[in-house]
Amino acid sequence: MAGHGVQLGAVQETLLIPLYGRAVENRKAEPALRDPRAEEIVSAIDYDFDRFAELPSLLGTVLRTSLFDRWARDFLTAHPDGTVVEIGTGLNTRYERVDNGRAHWFELDLPDVIALRRRFFTDTPRRRMIAASVTDGGWADVVRERAAGPYLFSAEAVLPFLGEPEVRAVVDLIADRFPGSLLALDTAGPGIITTQDRHDALSKVEARMCWSCADPAGLARWRPGAQLRATHTLTSLPQEMYEALPAAYREMLTGLAAQRLAQVEEYRLNLLRLP
Numbered sequence: 001m002a003g004h005g006v007q008l009g010a011v012q013e014t015l016l017i018p019l020y021g022r023a024v025e026n027r028k029a030e031p032a033l034r035d036p037r038a039e040e041i042v043s044a045i046d047y048d049f050d051r052f053a054e055l056p057s058l059l060g061t062v063l064r065t066s067l068f069d070r071w072a073r074d075f076l077t078a079h080p081d082g083t084v085v086e087i088g089t090g091l092n093t094r095y096e097r098v099d100n101g102r103a104h105w106f107e108l109d110l111p112d113v114i115a116l117r118r119r120f121f122t123d124t125p126r127r128r129m130i131a132a133s134v135t136d137g138g139w140a141d142v143v144r145e146r147a148a149g150p151y152l153f154s155a156e157a158v159l160p161f162l163g164e165p166e167v168r169a170v171v172d173l174i175a176d177r178f179p180g181s182l183l184a185l186d187t188a189g190p191g192i193i194t195t196q197d198r199h200d201a202l203s204k205v206e207a208r209m210c211w212s213c214a215d216p217a218g219l220a221r222w223r224p225g226a227q228l229r230a231t232h233t234l235t236s237l238p239q240e241m242y243e244a245l246p247a248a249y250r251e252m253l254t255g256l257a258a259q260r261l262a263q264v265e266e267y268r269l270n271l272l273r274l275p
């Protein structure tokens, strides 16, 4: 359970980590991204965010979000009337940063998260929240009935919390119901899963990751014709993104890359094209 004022289940509570990461980032003089909404939301929620203060992985959440933003922007540049589906949206604010005034957006999460989200965001004709588990396929009907493709599915920091059979079922569902779509997802390798009790942020909450993915290239073999379009670690971000980061971050990432830590090497941000 999250703190007084927020009633969330264990896995749902994890949304407060990237939310806090973006709020902290927004206060910096030279940030990787701006997110004034995250700062407002953090100050409106009664929760002990201090437990996450100064954690190194907060910047990791911000860099991950920036790369997912970049993929969403690229998608909307190619398909301005396309549809973005945020799976496990938490209190993310990608719409605020990336929307182009034309696309459709769906923001899906478990019912208690959507109830919390509705305190801060409202549905519009182009932006709708869906209260459901990603593993219950009914949400796909809602998306298909209301918005045409092409589709980008953005599952940021969500699927590692499911078991592998559930992740496979989600990938199959998206491939079956939305052929040709893109799926952005992160993967954590076995060295991360086995040491997560010592992870700086996860050790502060109850939820644990379940799905271990040693090599995201294998995801493309789950469905014949699927292609892994991109895969990055936090220390091998796309060159233009890396160059646009504040100098202090570039220096830190270069130093981190040299250490070749399993925790960094095994955490990957991936873009999969489904057949």
Ligand SMILES: C[S@@+](CC[C@H](N)C(=O)[O-])C[C@H]1O[C@@H](n2cnc3c(N)ncnc32)[C@H](O)[C@@H]1O
Residues within 6 Å of the ligand: 011, 012, 013, 014, 015, 016, 018, 019, 087, 088, 089, 090, 091, 092, 108, 109, 110, 113, 132, 133, 134, 135, 155, 156, 157, 158, 161
């Ligand atoms: C670490 S948070 C990430 C939130 C958001 N994507 C972000 O980056 O700010 C994980 C999110 O996945 C959601 N989640 C976990 N299991 C889910 C499921 N079966 N269906 C839908 N959402 C789920 C949680 O409720 C939570 O909001």
